[in-house]
Amino acid sequence: MKKYIYILSLSTIVFACGSDHNANSNEESNTTANVDDEASKKRANKAKMVFYTVPSPYETALIFERSGVGYNIGVLNSIDNVNNYSTNVKQALNFGVYGADLSYANIFDQSQQCMFYMNCAKKLADGLGITSAFDAETMERIEANMNNRDSLMNIINDSYWIADSYLKENEQDFLSALIISGGWIEGLYLGTVTLDRDKPSDELMKSIADQKYSLDNLIGLLALYENPEVVSIKTKLEGLKISFDKITVKESATSVSNEGEMATLDGGNTLNFTKENIIEIADNIKTIRNEIIE
Amino acid sequence: MKLLNNQALKFIVLIVFTAISINAFSQCKNFTKKEGFPALAPFTHNGQLTSAKFFPGDEAEIEMTFNGGNDYRVLVCSQLQVEVELKVLDKKGNVLHTSNPNDENPHWDFRVKSTQQLIVQIKVAEMEETSTKMAADGCISILVGFRDSSHAEKLLKLNH
Incomplete structure (x- = not known):
């Protein structure tokens, strides 16, 4: 606002x-x-503008896939649930959730599942009045690129961008914030739900811990809105932040190396966490996610 | 009658303000789609519109997460006729990159080894007091695209 x-x-x-x-x-x-x-x-004399963004569900899914997360259809939001979302708030949150599920299915080359989740996303976009996000031309492009992971992901990202910009254009940017929240919550859930609680991999735990930064950005974004539904989601995420805040940060400067074809950044802050910290995060995100998809 | 006139005036002002704001968003949206996305390729954008109308002297900041294992392009696409500076800083305030003053649409490509929380700053130059030009506003889009570093490396080897 x-x-x-x-x-x-x-x-x-x-x-x-x-x-x-x-x-x-x-x-x-x-x-x-x-x-x-x-x-x-x-x-x-006016203040500097501040924007908040979080990584897209596709980027988050890619990070977790690299960390060893496998595909498990049983953990995705059921496509049957799409008919349960009748309010614009539920539709926005779950438009984000299905976007994350779609990204996850796409990364694991699950074409059939992608089509199902695409239809769920289209239904919710239509419900929100964003018919341009998944119009006939877009659906044709999707079908033509169903077996091309990168092209498909670009089309999906374009559709979510159209939705985001449409809502901002029409003074419904609080819904846009809810879509982003739904996508982030589902993305983290998918990264944590298959965690081996006895012997979690270090790489996956690090990827989960890294979401600490994105959560801060997401809470910053939600803090711009006074809408009660946005405040409710923000409150839930602030509860999750308490778990993330148990991860300590050792501050250090980022280094830049200009050798090679492009600059390379390394160093920066180091996160220190325990297995218990990560399991607590996994439990909390599961609760939040199950509340928004019900 | 006077009350009616006041109400009519308020209604007209509301309509005009709404039309103006929708128009501003439409302009930035269309500009981003037409100019920003092609310049971001082959990186994938994050699906979020981060653009606004700027005047000379305006500043903006985004704090965001850059994940280890990815390549990124931070791109500023500007309609303004004055210089727009792009700066990337780490959380301690150290400047990692400053754009070249001659870049029309400054950008920075970089590879991230370990996840970083960075600050992207843009600053629109002031117009010179002696300038005969007018201080026009314009849309500026701040776009961030990413790609998998290892995937990019594979493509690079194939091309060589």
């Missing part, structure tokens, strides 16, 4: 801006104002 208010305030004198440089340079355009006018001085 704050972001919206910011854009609203900036937009008061800038209605008809075109999308190219020429349009912006037109001195007769309504998009311009004198540099030394009062509005410019006020703008100079």
